[in-house]
């Protein structure tokens with residue numbers, strides 16, 4: 001007994017709080033019934049995965065829709081993997097997407113909350129206090145195995161055809177004498193502290209996961225490492241300690257941790273703490289060939305949250321896409337509530353369970369993003385696009401900044417506040433291509449372009465049509481009057497003034513009014529497809545229209 005005390009005193013010479021003191025310092029939270037306390041707990045690796053943003057969004061929504069708390073904890077106990085500035089990247093990404101953090105690092109250099117510190121490397125004393133307690137209870141013990149010895153153990157297990165690991169009779173230091181431990185401590189030999197697992201692998205436990213449902217898992221019997229030789233805790237211990245003292249009610253985390261759940265539940269039990277509810281999120285997947293696989297940080301640029309920023313997807317579009325992935329009824333909700341705030345949508349575990357492991361789909365993302373941008377006013381589009389361009393496309397930034405009024409007029413075309421609103425923009429990086437022809441410095445039309453796009457029309461014919469239009473063109477015409485004029489030009493030149501008549505008797509005409517409009521369209525924009533031509537002409541202004549329509553006469557634009 002005295003020897004055990006001596007060992008503990010040697011391992012923990014520092015003054016540590018007792019568990020009672022910690023309980024008092026981090027009391028249960030006073031929250032309304034049903035309020036969820038959730039968190040994300042990233043390891044700062046310098047990369048924000050879209051799956052991490054997804055998990056953060058889900059966790060934040062559940063917390064806030066129940067009047068609970070969402071916090072950010074930085075899990076930086078693996079010093080080898082740590083990347084400078086990585087924690088800031090996480091909180092800046094969450095900020096960018098409007099995912100409100102209540103506690104923890106809410107901004108670089110700003111930590112708030114009464115349950116901190118929220119960075120694991122600053123919580124060493126708390127972990128040590130708990131590990132010390134476990135040792136006092138004989139639920140943990142030091143192990144002096146070297147890497148070579150552990151490798152040897154593995155080989156023996158392989159030869160014997162048994163499960164790998166440090167358990168049962170393979171747990172070499174489980175029953176070592178205090179003398180031996182004291183001797184190696186005196187020699188300053190490196191050691192780790194292991195959990196003394198009470199489990200039996202042959203027994204099963206049944207869990208009810210919020211997202212995976214009922215599962216049967218074998219009990220844990222591994223004497224896993226709680227404290228590494230550098231004195232820092234492993235994920236397992238830190239998770240249990242932090243989620244207890246930070247009073248998390250729901251741990252929503254990647255499903256790679258499901259296999260460790262029996263161990264985590266065992267640790268909660270050993271400490272006589274009640275465990276939180278768990279929901280294991282399957283990774284977002286993509287199809288490769290015929291197989292599904294998870295989005296890979298190495299192979300898929302779209303795995304990185306920064307990718308979406310660079311491509312110029314509005315943050316709101318990414319949030320809508322992720323909510324849609326999480327709960328498939330989001331789409332209907334959005335249709336019924338086109339102007340509602342995203343916060344008003346209620347996520348449910350039930351639907352999340354059904355969509356767990358969803359597929360990443362660019363078409364879907366682009367469609368959602370087009371809908372989102374279609375809801376913006378021309379001014380909003382202008383401002384957001386300019387903000388993006390300043391960072392990623394200097395030429396577009398200059399174009400927009402120097403021509404604000406003209407650009408907003410362009411963006412107003414077909415930007416109606418209804419179902420018919422234009423839906424051609426999914427990303428700000430698509431904008432230049434969409435609007436460039438309005439700007440003389442970006443517009444070019446060659447004879448080769450004309451030959452290709454207006455094949456079948458002679459130069460004489462093109463000139464005749466354009467001169468007719470110019471002779472009678474007025475910027476004060478209504479769209480109806482304008483179109484009547486085009487139809488008149490069509491008739492005068494032996495084109496059917498409606499497509500139906502032309503289809504009925506194609507042999508009677510040179511073409512239809514659509515072909516006449518095409519001539520004007522190509523000359524004005526260099527394209528065969530554009531938004532409403534009348535609006536384009538009004539926005540371009542008479543001078544520009546005149547100049548472009550005279551291309552065949554003058555040979556230049």
Ligand code: GLU
Pocket residue numbers: 040041042043075239251252253254257
């Ligand atoms: N640091 C762990 C990870 O990044 C956190 C898992 C959890 O949410 O508990 O995978």
